[in-house]
Amino acid sequence: MEDKSPLRVVAIGGGNGLSALLQGLKLFARQSDPKIPAMDITAIVTVTDDGGSSGRLRREFDVLPPGDIRNCMVALSEDSTLLSRLFQYRFSAGRGLKGHSFGNLFLMALTQIMGDFPEAVRVSSEVLKIAGRIYPSTTANVALEATLADGTKVVGETRISRSKQPIKRIHLIPRKAPPLAAALAAIAEADVITLGPGSLFTSVVPNLLVNGVASAIQRSNAVRAYFVNLMSQPGETTDFLASDHIRVLHRHGGRKFLDYAVVNIRPITSAVKKRYAREQAQPIEGDIDTILRMGVKVIAGSLAQRGDKVRHEPMAAAAVVMKLAQEGRRRRADHPQ
Numbered sequence: 076m077e078d079k080s081p082l083r084v085v086a087i088g089g090g091n092g093l094s095a096l097l098q099g100l101k102l103f104a105r106q107s108d109p110k111i112p113a114m115d116i117t118a119i120v121t122v123t124d125d126g127g128s129s130g131r132l133r134r135e136f137d138v139l140p141p142g143d144i145r146n147c148m149v150a151l152s153e154d155s156t157l158l159s160r161l162f163q164y165r166f167s168a169g170r171g172l173k174g175h176s177f178g179n180l181f182l183m184a185l186t187q188i189m190g191d192f193p194e195a196v197r198v199s200s201e202v203l204k205i206a207g208r209i210y211p212s213t214t215a216n217v218a219l220e221a222t223l224a225d226g227t228k229v230v231g232e233t234r235i236s237r238s239k240q241p242i243k244r245i246h247l248i249p250r251k252a253p254p255l256a257a258a259l260a261a262i263a264e265a266d267v268i269t270l271g272p273g274s275l276f277t278s279v280v281p282n283l284l285v286n287g288v289a290s291a292i293q294r295s296n297a298v299r300a301y302f303v304n305l306m307s308q309p310g311e312t313t314d315f316l317a318s319d320h321i322r323v324l325h326r327h328g329g330r331k332f333l334d335y336a337v338v339n340i341r342p343i344t345s346a347v348k349k350r351y352a353r354e355q356a357q358p359i360e361g362d363i364d365t366i367l368r369m370g371v372k373v374i375a376g377s378l379a380q381r382g383d384k385v386r387h388e389p390m391a392a393a394a395v396v397m398k399l400a401q402e403g404r405r406r407r408a409d410h411p412q
Contacts, residue, residue: 078408081113082400085265085297087212087282089121089143092272095386096302097150097207099393104151104206112401116207117261118147119288121281123219123247126233128165128175132183139192139216143278144209145178148196151205158203193255210261212282215252219281221245232277238310245276245327247284254287262288265297266403269396270333272302272387275320276311280327289328296410298403300335302392305343305378305385309355318365336366337395341377343385351385358385374399 081104086096103114122139124130129140145162152159162178178199185195196209221229223240230248262268271279279301283289292299301324303317312320317338325331338361343351348358363373374395380388 078404081115082397082404083115083117083261083264083266083297084396084400085117085119085261085268086396087119087268087270087279088273089124089278089281090273091146092274092278092302092304092387093118093120093143094146094150095389096269096272096392096396097147099389099391100396101151101206102390103393103397112397114397114400116151117258117265118151118207118209119212119258119261119282120144120147120209121278122211122213123217123232123277123281125218125231128179130233131175132179133216136183136187137216138183138186139211139214141179141182142176144196144211145176145182147209148200148203148205149178151200151207151209152203156203162203193257208257208261210255210258212258212288213252213254213285215249217252217281217285218248219245219277220248221276236274236277236308236311240310241313242276242311245280245284247281252285254285254291259287259291262291262295262297265295266407267298267300267396267400268292268295269399270299270301270324272304272392274308274311275304275315275323280323283324283328289332292328293330293332296403296407298334298399298406299332300337300374300396300399301333302337302378302387303339303361304359305339305387306351306356307359312359313355316360316362316365318362318369320359321366321369321371331370333371335372335374335399336361337374337376337378337392338363338366339378339387340375341379343379347383347385350383 124140129142164177166172221235222244380386
């Protein structure tokens with residue numbers, strides 16, 4: 076009998092890239108066309124941010140950094156509602172308040188009341204009526220440590236992202252950060268698991284370093300896909316090709332696990348490239364032949380938004396996820412666990 080239940084999507088990452096993907100996926104989760112399969116969305120989000128409002132709250136109140144999770148909640152919330160605008164409101168003045176977003180303060184306060192960050196996220200998600208579930212990849216108070224090409228060790232996401240030396244390896248401190256059981260269960264039941272888009276070393280890889288997450292992805296019968304970033308990031312991925320991103324993921328995950336790489340083929344305009352070049356960023360080359368030789372299939376499409384900022388177009392990215400989720404559903408039917 077054909078499985079008519081919603082397609083189960085697990086999106087792993089952090090930062091603006093994951094939020095953009097979730098904005099597109101939300102529209103599939105909320106659609107009412109019986110000809111289009113519904114989606115059940117779970118986002119698993121990194122919790123290593125130590126900069127800005129999140130970093131200040133983390134240091135002052137010993138809570139997990141709320142910023143990336145707040146952005147994901149707003150991305151999955153009902154658009155144009157007052158609550159979603161409120162959660163993104165950032166104070167522009169006020170002693171101790173300047174620079175903080177209301178959503179970060181709300182999550183921090185609710186964590187203190189509930190005594191549990193994942194429960195605070197769950198309750199906040201109910202307030203925003205989000206289309207899905209959001210889990211931190213771990214509830215441990217973790218930090219990132221990078222080993223650079225010259226052997227130097229750098230601790231802290233903010234310092235790592237500013238590094239000028241190539242990154243050789245990323246670790247979590249502590250090394251054995253426990254995962255959420257609910258996140259592992261979602262991975263086991265997924266039809267498709269996506270990683271990225273987002274900062275490779277500071278938004279995507281940290282999730283793979285949480286104890287048990289990489290092995291759960293490897294055991295899953297889901298289709299596993301990586302959304303290759305559109306632009307390089309100074310310090311983190313300078314001169315990286317798409318295949319270099321995949322090598323990093325497989326190295327930190329312990330072995331090859333990706334089925335697909337999703338790459339953009341829409342050209343970035345010269346004016347936009349020049350502006351990004353001033354910040355030492357350039358479009359990432361999708362070296363498709365090399366990726367195929369690595370045993371990873373490629374989906375190439377016009378995924379970049381048109382405009383001054385280079386971002387993934389939410390609906391285009393979500394349409395790729397829909398296609399892969401349908402393939403994953405068929406795979407899981409043929410090879411039940």
